[in-house]
Amino acid sequence: MSRLEEIVDAAQRLLEDEGPGAVSMRRLAAELGIQAPSLYKHVDGKDRIEAELQERALTELAAALQPAADLRDLAHAYRQWALLHPRLYELTARRPLRRDQLRDGVETAASARLVALSGGDVDRARALWAAAHGLVDLELAHRFPEGADVQAAWDALVAAFDRVADREDGELDSLSGQP
């Protein structure tokens, strides 16, 4: 295992266990038993580490969405993954995505299921993605009132998009036996 991977591992551990404030170069170095400046022998800077985490998260999220058979499954898987890795999700979603230094296919994989289950309509897929992201983001930021039934909001979301799919069919059929 490369030293860079070890660094990113430690960063992920720190992020998930102690929150974003704990992911400092000094703390990170201490975790590996070295001094902060030594990290720069393996990594450009903190930005790079965060970009690596971002790519990891996208890959994992894509895998988690892969088995979803319908919109309800997809929504559930999306929410579950985010709630399981809240800090990582936030980091991934809020950083601008540097596509130029993303390994090919990562983004495509993450969005494939989404587009497929939106009847191939990329605009609908983006709206659905945004909606799921929004629900997760607001939940993670504790923006819903104390006793709010978040699941009910998810149900309302799935209902809205399911019905659209029901009506504007045709496109769906052409994808049901996946290409």
Added chain:
Amino acid sequence: MSRLEEIVDAAQRLLEDEGPGAVSMRRLAAELGIQAPSLYKHVDGKDRIEAELQERALTELAAALQPAADLRDLAHAYRQWALLHPRLYELTARRPLRRDQLRDGVETAASARLVALSGGDVDRARALWAAAHGLVDLELAHRFPEGADVQAAWDALVAAFDRVADREDGELDSLSGQP
């Protein structure tokens, strides 16, 4: 105008003009012609300043949504406001909301139009809010591909929720002549 208001004004100016990195206590103080520690004669700390900005933003956003007559209007107003104040929007949306130190009515005002246009269904309102937030958030984070037609995604969103409203009616009528 109280000194606190001046501070928050300066913070908002700095945030919108130069980004979140520019909003430091030292920079903020310099803007007012004083030294950083003097700020603490008027404010608890940086958190408090951000909370004030958050409340301001919620109030303004509520006002911007107020005149919306239907979902399409609402979606448009939401997006427009966010694109007009991107940094302020991010700050407001990503900070946890401290309801205990929010002036009464601010949150209610911000969500009233949303709930009303969702036929009084609070779950649908939350899903719609989350979807709008998600679209804005992803757009601000440059997460859509270069040439993506973001407006089309908004249209797809409005379509989805409009149709739901069409079908599950009844509730709508009881609110149309607003109480």
Added chain:
DNA sequence: CCCAGAGGCTAACGCCGTTAGCCTCATCGG
């Protein structure tokens, strides 16, 4: 055997938020 490069190290720079402690006025009660 040598020497180059990998991978550590310390010292330091310029930021950050925040605290402690001091000083200077203007205001106002006696």
Added chain:
DNA sequence: CCGATGAGGCTAACGGCGTTAGCCTCTGGG
């Protein structure tokens, strides 16, 4: 009119941050 008081400045400092410069040591290949 005097003196206390409090508002609102100030400097110095602390412990953190990301990052750079420059040095040393060890190890593996020619």
